[in-house]
Amino acid sequence: METKINNNKIIKDDRNKKVEAHGGGFIKKDDYFYWFGENRLGIKKVTCYRSRDLKNWEYRNDVLTLTSPTEKHYIDTDLDLNPFDDADKKFDCGATIERPKVLYNEKTRKYVMWMHYENGRDYSCARAAVAVSDTVDGDYTYLGSFRPQNYMSRDCTLFKDEDGTAYFISAARNNADLHIYKLTDDYLNIEDTVNKIWINKYREAPALIKRGQYYILVTSGCTGWTPNQGKYGYTADLEGDWSELFDLGDETTYDTQPTYIIEIEGANTGYLYVGDRWDGEEYHNSEYKFLPLEVSVDKENVSVKLMWTEKVNIDFEAGKIY
16 A cells, blocks of 8 residues: 655545644554544544544544543542633633653553643643553543653653563653653553653653664754754663764754654555644644654664655555655
8 A cells, every 4th residue: 555645735534624633643553543642622632533544534532631531540640631720711721731642551451641731821730641541542531640750741752662661751850851761561650760861952852763773762952832953862772871962854854843753564664754833823723744754774873864745655565655
């Protein structure tokens, strides 16, 4: 199967509505790619879509909303998704939920979502939040928000290694550092802080892949809604030393901010960069761009190249993107 995505077109779903999945993440199940992302319309928080070809998207569910069921799982957590509803009607749209990412846990047979939580008024909370579901696109139960091992947590991503070990990576200390946390076996809690990388480099919007023996992390700088120079770095050990940062794309990362990297597995493995093109004046006008990411790895060198194209071609059988 082959497909072509037009980056000049607004992405709409099978209802002819604009896809609302900002800061999103993807998970592959059977023949479908499931796309989870921020939705700030009404009581919605996270919406899920699915597609076989990454071009035609089917709306599945608003998997997390202000009325989602809650369950106390941690000792020190906040279950409130609408903290200012009674106190200040100006902020009656509830908490801000950003960058939702989902992993499947084979041991518990649960789908686990991690995300960034703020109170809906400002960015003072800086918490991680967790939700869980029996099905990939079902109604998720909200387990609450907290600061991982008492650290601030903002932009974030999830990563599952080949042995099933899962990691949560988030911006900490007012975005100055990126922290890598190893998750517990059920993926519902933090087991340990295993690394703090690029100290005082102020990186956010992390997206992590593994190619051969190397882990490769793509990030952006911290410039709010304004695009900036994307960068990447790599390591052979998530808990060890990391490389310096190298430029990715042009000086504005082609007017995008990274959110996820989709692996296209065929005869080869290709990488599809997914970025948000934010509209800082009107959030709901923000768009998504899908771009080829060329990853080259040998024993002593890692090279990552992001390329702009108005139309990206995906050959699923060959595992090629161009």
